[in-house]
Amino acid sequence: MDASDRTLLDRYLAGGDEAAFGILVGRYLDLVHAVALRVTGNEELARDVAQLTFVRLAQRAALIPEHVTLTAWLHRITRGLAVDQVRAESRRKKRELATTYLPSPMDTSDPEPNWASLAPVIDELVDRLPAADRELLLLRYYRNQSHAAIAARLGLTEGVARKRAFRAVEKLRALLGKRGIATSAAALATLLPAHASPAAPALLSASVLQATQGITPIVPHFLNSLLLAVTTSQKTALAGSLLLLLAATGYTFSPDPAGGIATRPPESVLTPSERGGDPAAGRDRRVRAAPGTPGERFERLQAIMAIENRAGRHAALIDYLDGLPPDLFEETVRDVGTLSQGYDQGPVLLALSGWTRLDPPAALAFTLAQPWGSAGAGHEKAILMDWGTLDPRAAIQWAEARRPDDRAGGVNAVLLGVARNSPEDVPGLMGSIGDPDLREEAIYDLVRELKGDPGKVERIMASSSESQRAAFLGSMANETADWLKGAAILNEHPEAVEFSSPRSIYRQWVYNDFSAATSAVAAMPPGMLKEKAAEGIIEGAVHRDIGKTLELMKLYPDAVKDYVRLDLIREIGKTEPALAMEQIPMLSDESQRTTIVVRQLKEWMTRDPAAARDWIEAHPQPADVLEQLQP
Numbered sequence: 001m002d003a004s005d006r007t008l009l010d011r012y013l014a015g016g017d018e019a020a021f022g023i024l025v026g027r028y029l030d031l032v033h034a035v036a037l038r039v040t041g042n043e044e045l046a047r048d049v050a051q052l053t054f055v056r057l058a059q060r061a062a063l064i065p066e067h068v069t070l071t072a073w074l075h076r077i078t079r080g081l082a083v084d085q086v087r088a089e090s091r092r093k094k095r096e097l098a099t100t101y102l103p104s105p106m107d108t109s110d111p112e113p114n115w116a117s118l119a120p121v122i123d124e125l126v127d128r129l130p131a132a133d134r135e136l137l138l139l140r141y142y143r144n145q146s147h148a149a150i151a152a153r154l155g156l157t158e159g160v161a162r163k164r165a166f167r168a169v170e171k172l173r174a175l176l177g178k179r180g181i182a183t184s185a186a187a188l189a190t191l192l193p194a195h196a197s198p199a200a201p202a203l204l205s206a207s208v209l210q211a212t213q214g215i216t217p218i219v220p221h222f223l224n225s226l227l228l229a230v231t232t233s234q235k236t237a238l239a240g241s242l243l244l245l246l247a248a249t250g251y252t253f254s255p256d257p258a259g260g261i262a263t264r265p266p267e268s269v270l271t272p273s274e275r276g277g278d279p280a281a282g283r284d285r286r287v288r289a290a291p292g293t294p295g296e297r298f299e300r301l302q303a304i305m306a307i308e309n310r311a312g313r314h315a316a317l318i319d320y321l322d323g324l325p326p327d328l329f330e331e332t333v334r335d336v337g338t339l340s341q342g343y344d345q346g347p348v349l350l351a352l353s354g355w356t357r358l359d360p361p362a363a364l365a366f367t368l369a370q371p372w373g374s375a376g377a378g379h380e381k382a383i384l385m386d387w388g389t390l391d392p393r394a395a396i397q398w399a400e401a402r403r404p405d406d407r408a409g410g411v412n413a414v415l416l417g418v419a420r421n422s423p424e425d426v427p428g429l430m431g432s433i434g435d436p437d438l439r440e441e442a443i444y445d446l447v448r449e450l451k452g453d454p455g456k457v458e459r460i461m462a463s464s465s466e467s468q469r470a471a472f473l474g475s476m477a478n479e480t481a482d483w484l485k486g487a488a489i490l491n492e493h494p495e496a497v498e499f500s501s502p503r504s505i506y507r508q509w510v511y512n513d514f515s516a517a518t519s520a521v522a523a524m525p526p527g528m529l530k531e532k533a534a535e536g537i538i539e540g541a542v543h544r545d546i547g548k549t550l551e552l553m554k555l556y557p558d559a560v561k562d563y564v565r566l567d568l569i570r571e572i573g574k575t576e577p578a579l580a581m582e583q584i585p586m587l588s589d590e591s592q593r594t595t596i597v598v599r600q601l602k603e604w605m606t607r608d609p610a611a612a613r614d615w616i617e618a619h620p621q622p623a624d625v626l627e628q629l630q631p
Contacts (some may be wrong), residue, residue: 005070009061018213025054025208028070031142032078033200038119039082047204049082051211056081058215069153071143072135079123087371115195117181122196125175130481133168140165141192163512166543174504184567186543297328298335305339305347317347321354329355330366349382360387361398381413388417392429400433407438412445419450423459427468440471440499447475466495474499483509487520490529497529506536511544518552534559542567562587569596577604578615597621598628605629 005027011020029050036049056077064073126134139145139153151161169185176183304320307313317336324332333351340347355363360383367379387395392414399410411433419426426446433439450456461472473496477486486505490497510517517537524530534556541549542564549568553560565583573580580600587593601621604612616626 006066009064009070012058013062018209021058021212022209024057024070025205025212028074029054029200029205029208031071031197032074033204034197035075035078035123036082038123039079040086041120043201045082045085047201047207049078049085050200050204051208052081053078054208054212055215058212069135069139071138072131075123075134075138075142076127079127115191118176118183118191119195121176121179121181122172122192125172125179128175129168129171133164133171136161136165137168137172137192141169141189142196144193166511167508170504170508174501182563184563186567186570294331297331301332301335301339305336314346314350317350321351324354326355326358326362329358329363333366345378349379352379352383353386356383356386357390360390360395364398377409381409381416384410384413385417385420388414389421392418392425393432396429396432400435400438407435408441408445411438411442412449415442415446416449419446419456419460423456424463426460427464430468431465439468443468443471443499444475444478447472447479451476451479470495471499477501477505483512487533491524494527494529497532502529502532503536503539506533507540510537510540514541514544514548518548522555531559535561535564539564539567542571546572560586562589562592566596569600573600573603577608577612581615581619594622594625597625601625601629 005024008017008020008024011017012024032053033046033050036053037043037046040046040049053074057074064070126137129137136150136154139150140147145153147162147165148158150156150165151158154161156164166185169188173183173185173188176188300320301317304313304316307316321332329351333348333355336347336351352363352367355366363383364380364387367383384395384399387398395414395417396411399407399414402410415426415429418429430439430442433442446460447457450460457472457476461469464472470493473489473493477489477496477500480486480489483505486500487502487509490500490502490505506517506521509520517540521530521533521537524533534552538549538552538556538559539561541552546568553568565587569580569583572583577600581597584593584596584600587596601612601616604615616629621629
C-alpha cells in the first residue's frame with residue numbers, strides 16, 4: 001500500500017482521525033463511484049455501493065494486508081458489493097449481472113470500441129486478472145500514476161513496470177476478446193485513463209463521510225484478516241477450502257446406510273459419553289440432531305453457532321447434520337445462513353454439502369433461488385463439485401440442460417469435482433458432452449482452474465483422446481504467462497494450433513524480444529501457425545518500431561489486418577503524417593477509409609496547417625471529405 005495511504009489509515013485507526021479518513025474518501029471516491037456505476041448501471045445503487053464500500057473500509061482498515069494497495073482493495077470490494085446489490089435487486093437465479101450486461105458481439109474489424117461497450121464488463125474482467133497484473137493496471141490506468149511512480153511503489157525498474165503494465169493490458173484485451181469485444185492495447189490504454197474514474201457527484205462525499213462517522217474499526221484476530229477483508233465471493237472460496245481443512249484434521253464425510261452423513265469429529269471435541277462409547281449416545285442420533293419443533297431446532301443451531309472456537313463450532317454442526325432427514329435440510333441451510341449473518345459461509349457450505357449427498361438437485365434448486373449475491377455462484381460450484389464425486393454423469397446431464405449462459409460453468413464445476421479425486425476419469429466424462437463447443441470451453445476452463453496443479457492436468461491428458469489432448473495443449477499454450485513456453489508448445493504440437501491463440505503469444509514475444517520472435521517466425525514452414533504468428537509479430541511491432549513494422553508488412557502482406565494498419569496509421573501520424581496518409585488507401589473498408597482520412601487530416605491541420613494544405617493540394621480529396629474539414 002502507498003505510504004501516504006497507510007499513514008492516513010494508521011492515523012484513523014490510532015485515534016479515529018476522521019480528517020485523515022476524509023482525505024482517503026476524497027482520494028478514492030471517484031474510482032469507487034465509477035466502478036459501482038458501471039456494474040450497477042444505476043446512479044442510486046451506485047451511491048449506495050459507494051457508501052457501503054467506505055463503511056467497509058472504516059470497519060476493516062486494520063485488516064488490509066500491507067502488500068495490497070488501497071486502490072486494488074477498494075476496486076475489489078466495490079465490485080463485489082455492487083454485484084451483490086444488482087443480484088439482490090433482480091432476484092435472478094444465477095449470473096444475472098453477467099447476462100444482463102453481456103454485450104452483443106461486436107464487429108471484430110473495429111479495434112476501437114467506444115467506452116459504452118466496455119463499461120458493463122471492464123471491472124469484472126479487471127478483477128479476473130492475476131493480482132500482480134490487476135494492481136499494475138489499476139495504478140496505471142485507473143489512478144493515472146506514472147510508470148516511474150509505480151516502479152518505486154513495487155520495487156521495480158521503470159522499464160520492467162512499463163512492460164508489465166503492457167502485459168496487463170494485453171491480458172485484459174484477451175479477456176475482452178472472449179466476450180466478443182475486439183480492441184487494441186492502444187485503444188484500452190487511451191480509454192481507461194479517460195473513463196475509468198470520472199468525477200463522482202458533488203454531494204456524495206458528504207453523505208459517505210456522514211455514513212462512516214462513529215464506526216469502530218474491527219480489531220484483527222485469528223482468521224479475521226482472511227474472512228473479513230475480502231468480498232463475499234472470496235469468502236465462499238475460503239469456506240470451500242475449509243472443507244478440505246476439516247477433512248485433513250480428522251473430520252470425515254462418508255455415505256451413511258440410513259441416508260444421512262456419517263461423520264466423526266476428533267476425540268478432543270467429543271463429549272465424555274461419546275468418547276467412551278456410551279450406547280445411549282448413538283442410539284437415536286436423528287432425534288438428537290433434529291429436535292421435534294422448528295423452534296427447538298433453531299435454538300440448537302443458535303447454540304452451535306455461538307461456539308467461539310471455529311473448529312469446535314464446525315464439529316458440532318457436522319454432528320448436528322449427521323442423520324438429519326432430507327426434508328429438514330432446507331430449513332437448516334436457511335437457519336445457518338441467518339445465524340452466520342453472511343460473514344462466514346463455511347457453515348452454510350457444510351450444510352449444503354450434507355444436503356448434496358442426499359439430494360443434489362434439491363440442494364441446487366434451493367441455492368439458485370436464493371438472493372445470495374456473488375456467494376451463490378460459489379455455493380452452486382461447491383454443490384456441483386460434490387455431485388461430481390458422487391454421480392458425475394447425472395451432474396453433467398443437469399448442467400447441460402441449463403440455459404446456454406450457465407452451462408459451461410456448471411460443467412466445469414462437475415469436472416473439477418471429478419478431477420479432485422479421479423483425474424483419469426475426466427476425459428471419458430467429457431466425451432459424453434454432446435456440444436463440441438461446450439467440450440472445448442470445458443477444457444479451457446479446466447486448464448485455467450488447474451494450472452496450479454500440473455500433475456492433475458498431466459493425469460487427465462494421459463487418458464485423453466488425440467483431439468482432447470490437442471485442445472488441452474492449445475489451452476495450455478494460451479494460459480501460460482511465459483510466451484516462450486506457449487510458442488514451444490505450439491511448435492512441438494502443431495495439432496494444438498487450432499485450439500490456441502498464436503497471434504497473442506507472438507505479439508507478446510515480439511514486443512519483448514523483437515529479434516528472437518521475428519527469427520522464429522521466419523524459420524517456420526508455411527501453415528496456420530506461421531500465418532497467425534506473423535499477424536502477432538506485426539501487431540506487437542507497431543508499438544515498438546515503426547520502421548521494422550513496415551519491413552514485416554512487406555514480408556507478410558497477407559498477415560496485415562485492418563486493425564493493425566489502423567494502429568500503424570495512428571502511430572505514424574504523430575510524427576510522419578504524410579506517410580500515414582499513404583497507408584489509408586490500403587484499408588479494406590471504404591467507409592472506414594473516409595473516416596480515417598478526415599480524422600488524420602484534422603489532426604495534421606491542427607499541428608501543421610501549412611503542410612496539411614500542401615498535401616491536400618497535391619492529393620485532391622472528394623467533396624464530402626473537404627466539407628468535413630471545414631471549421
